[in-house]
Every structure is written in C-alpha cells, then in structure tokens.
Amino acid sequence: MKRKAILSGLVLTFLTVLSGMKLVAFVFAVLDVVTIQEGKSGGLAASTLDVIWVPDNYTTIQAAINAANSGDTVIVRNGTYLEHVHVNKTLKLIGENFPIIRGRHLGFWGQPTLVVEADNITISGFEIQHETGRPERDLGISMSSSYNNISNNIIRYTLGAISMNSGCWYNVIANNIIEQNGGGIGVAGSFNLIIGNFISNNSNGVGVGVGSPRNSLISNTISKNSRGIVIWAGDNVIYHNNFVNNTGQVAVDEGLVNVWDSGYPSGGNYWSHYNGVDFNSGPYQNETGSDGISDSAYVIDANNTDRYPLIGPISVFDVGVWNGTAYNVDVVSNSTVSNFQLNASQKVIGFNVTGEGGLGFCRVTIPNAIIQDLWRGNYTVFLNGEPLPFRNWTNAENAYIYFTYEHPEQKITIIPEFQSAIILALFIVITTPTIILHAPSLMKKNYADY
Numbered sequence: 001m002k003r004k005a006i007l008s009g010l011v012l013t014f015l016t017v018l019s020g021m022k023l024v025a026f027v028f029a030v031l032d033v034v035t036i037q038e039g040k041s042g043g044l045a046a047s048t049l050d051v052i053w054v055p056d057n058y059t060t061i062q063a064a065i066n067a068a069n070s071g072d073t074v075i076v077r078n079g080t081y082l083e084h085v086h087v088n089k090t091l092k093l094i095g096e097n098f099p100i101i102r103g104r105h106l107g108f109w110g111q112p113t114l115v116v117e118a119d120n121i122t123i124s125g126f127e128i129q130h131e132t133g134r135p136e137r138d139l140g141i142s143m144s145s146s147y148n149n150i151s152n153n154i155i156r157y158t159l160g161a162i163s164m165n166s167g168c169w170y171n172v173i174a175n176n177i178i179e180q181n182g183g184g185i186g187v188a189g190s191f192n193l194i195i196g197n198f199i200s201n202n203s204n205g206v207g208v209g210v211g212s213p214r215n216s217l218i219s220n221t222i223s224k225n226s227r228g229i230v231i232w233a234g235d236n237v238i239y240h241n242n243f244v245n246n247t248g249q250v251a252v253d254e255g256l257v258n259v260w261d262s263g264y265p266s267g268g269n270y271w272s273h274y275n276g277v278d279f280n281s282g283p284y285q286n287e288t289g290s291d292g293i294s295d296s297a298y299v300i301d302a303n304n305t306d307r308y309p310l311i312g313p314i315s316v317f318d319v320g321v322w323n324g325t326a327y328n329v330d331v332v333s334n335s336t337v338s339n340f341q342l343n344a345s346q347k348v349i350g351f352n353v354t355g356e357g358g359l360g361f362c363r364v365t366i367p368n369a370i371i372q373d374l375w376r377g378n379y380t381v382f383l384n385g386e387p388l389p390f391r392n393w394t395n396a397e398n399a400y401i402y403f404t405y406e407h408p409e410q411k412i413t414i415i416p417e418f419q420s421a422i423i424l425a426l427f428i429v430i431t432t433p434t435i436i437l438h439a440p441s442l443m444k445k446n447y448a449d450y
C-alpha cells in the first residue's frame with residue numbers, strides 16, 4: 001500500500017508538471033513523496049530509493065542516474081555541475097533552484113550537455129549551458145525519444161538548445177527560457193508540443209525539420225533571433241506566438257502548407273513588423289467594431305497565411321487548476337500588462353495597463369469554465385472603478401472580451417455583473433500578494449516582463 005501511495009504521488013507530480021503549475025509546488029510534491037519513503041525504509045542504500053538526491057546520495061548527476069531504476073526521481077540541489085549527462089532510462093530529473101549543468105568542449109563540435117535517450121523522461125528546473133560560450137560549439141539537450149517533458153529550464157550558450165533527432169513524438173517542450181544559442185528548438189518528428197517558451201537572441205529561434213508534420217507551436221515569444229522560425233515541413237500548427245523583432249520573422253520551404261491561426265475569434269500570431277489595422281470584426285472582418293485582430297490577413301507566402309493576426313502581443317497568465325484542468329487567461333494588448341491577479345474568493349480578475357499616450361486596447365481570453373465558476377456566465381468590466389463599455393465573443397472554449405481606454409495608465413477589473421461595486425471596493429482595498437493565485441515567478445509567461 002505504501003508503494004502505491006508513492007507511485008500515485010509521482011503520477012500526481014508528473015501531472016502537476018504537465019498542468020503547468022509552478023516549480024515550487026512541484027518540488028513540494030516531490031518532498032511529500034520523500035517523506036513517505038523515509039517513513040517506510042528508515043534509510044536504505046541509494047540504489048533502492050525511489051527518490052535520489054544529488055549530491056546527498058551521489059555527488060554527480062550521472063552517478064545518480066546510473067544507480068537509479070526506471071521510474072525513479074533524481075532531485076539535484078542548487079550548484080554548478082560540470083558534467084555531460086546521459087539519461088537512458090525513464091526518470092524525472094528535477095533541479096532545485098536551478099542548478100547549472102555545464103558541458104565542456106571535448107574537441108569536436110556537437111557534444112551535448114544532456115542526452116535524452118529513453119521515453120517518458122522529465123527534465124525540469126535546470127540551467128543548461130555549455131562552457132565555450134560564443135561561438136557556440138556544442139548542443140544543450142539532444143533528444144532521440146518520445147513522450148518526454150522538458151519544462152521550466154534555462155538554456156544558454158549552446159550550438160542548439162534543444163535538438164530532436166528524427167522520429168521524436170509527443171514531446172512537450174514548455175515554459176523554457178532559451179537565449180543566446182546557435183539554434184533554439186529543433187523539432188524533428190510529429191505531435192510535439194512547443195508551448196510557452198521564451199526564445200530570444202539565437203541564430204534560429206525554432207526550426208522544424210524535413211518530414212516533421214503535425215507539431216504544435218503555441219504561445220511562445222520568439223524575439224530578436226536572426227530567424228524567428230524556419231520550417232522545412234508541412235501540416236504544422238502555429239498560433240498565439242509573439243514574433244518580435246527577429247531579423248527574419250519566418251521562413252517556410254517552398255510549397256509546404258502550415259496552419260498559422262486557430263480560427264476566429266481565437267486568432268493567430270502577433271507579428272511585430274506587420275502593421276494591420278483594426279476597425280472591423282467577425283470571421284470575415286467585415287462587421288463594424290474592433291476586435292484585437294487585424295482586419296487583413298498576414299500572407300507569409302502562397303501556401304501560408306495567418307488569417308487572424310493579433311494586433312498586439314499576447315501575454316499568457318497561469319490561473320491554476322479548475323476542476324482538474326489547468327487554465328490560462330490570455331491578454332492581447334498594445335499596453336504593458338502588469339500585476340495580473342485572479343482572486344477566486346472575491347470573484348475578480350484584475351490587472352494594470354500602461355502605455356505611452358494614445359488609445360490602449362485589451363482583448364482578454366478567459367476559459368468558459370472560469371467564466372461560469374466566477375461569474376455564472378455574466379460579467380462586467382471596470383476601469384479605475386467605473387463601468388467600461390466592452391464587446392465580447394464566445395466559442396466552445398473561451399470568452400473573448402475587448403475594450404479600449406486612454407493611456408498612460410489604468411486599472412482594469414472584471415467582476416460579476418450581478419454583484420455590486422462593493423466587491424470592487426473590497427478588491428481595491430485588498431492589495432496583499434496573498435490574493436494572487438499564482439505569484440509572479442521567473443517562468444511567468446508574461447510577454448511584458450520579458
């Protein structure tokens with residue numbers, strides 16, 4: 001029975017990672033598992049532990065991996081580890097406070113700091129580097145397997161931060177910071193999900209290789225790379241990404257067809273160089289009234305069109321798990337969005353918007369489950385405590401709420417329609433950070449903070 005408890009704890013831990021909750025919560029979950037384990041074993045040799053600590057049980061990460069059994073968790077404490085790490089069994093490799101794994105240049109180019117070779121491996125919470133810096137000579141993570149989860153890492157100074165070899169399926173690459181590498185993320189295979197990453201100052205931000213269809217790239221911020229995204233395959237889906245000031249934003253090999261939006265009103269991507277206007281709305285952009293989506297499509301080439309380019313960058317806020325499902329609230333805006341809060345007990349979503357003069361706009365995307373839970377489906381928008389006119393759209397998943405205001409600075413709150421301004425007054429009075437469901441962290445997916 002104890003063993004069962006440990007396993008279910010680990011499963012829960014894995015789901016927690018998948019659901020995008022914060023690393024802190026994740027490590028606590030693992031600590032719970034350790035407590036159960038110690039209660040049972042009273043201190044066994046490390047090779048029989050389900051959770052192995054580095055350097056407590058083994059001084060190097062590789063030694064811990066070598067001693068681990070498939071299904072174990074290896075937790076690495078903060079520090080700098082000068083290693084090349086080879087993960088060839090199903091493990092969870094978890095960093096505590098971002099330990100650094102730094103590879104050495106061994107004389108030939110392309111040596112990875114981390115090799116991921118078995119399926120169902122989790123790598124989370126590390127800073128992965130290569131010692132040589134620029135010019136980059138060696139890889140960060142080299143992957144040749146499937147069903148892996150690479151999340152909440154920082155990867156710098158490598159020839160390629162995350163590099164898939166052909167035939168990698170169903171990998172999740174989420175919420176990583178990938179900067180100052182030769183290549184950012186190289187996708188090779190299918191059904192991989194690249195989501196919520198910040199990819200900047202690399203040569204190529206993202207590359208999708210030949211013969212690699214059906215991958216999804218969603219809600220990444222891809223900025224200041226020589227080339228934002230380069231695609232040598234068709235039938236991939238790319239939406240809700242911010243393409244910002246890349247020397248070349250996008251390149252698709254000739255004749256290949258990819259999908260660059262998720263329909264209306266969900267929309268496509270933000271392209272910093274694309275100056276679309278926004279006076280109209282609707283699937284055909286022929287109805288009067290703005291909606292945060294360009295009135296004209298962004299044509300990449302004859303086979304690739306973003307039908308619904310976002311008119312401002314998208315920021316994604318993790319609002320936690322509701323009835324077992326992890327949700328985000330997205331804000332598309334030409335303002336800087338800060339102090340985002342979702343207060344479930346007060347039934348309020350609030351944030352600040354700032355900008356340099358002129359008219360600001362927001363398009364807030366809120367999952368229907370939250371709209372129902374918080375507001376029984378009926379909500380209203382306030383600007384500095386006064387009602388603000390808004391327009392809204394709904395599809396099967398979300399409500400999309402659009403409104404405008406004058407810059408430079410305003411406070412937005414969305415509250416239940418059927419309740420009075422008393423709630424709003426309460427919300428304004430209570431400013432303690434404890435009401436923030438998920439405190440801002442290094443990995444917060446907020447465009448404005450990056």
Ligand SMILES: [Ca+2]
Nearest residue numbers: 280293294295
């Ligand atoms: Ca429009």
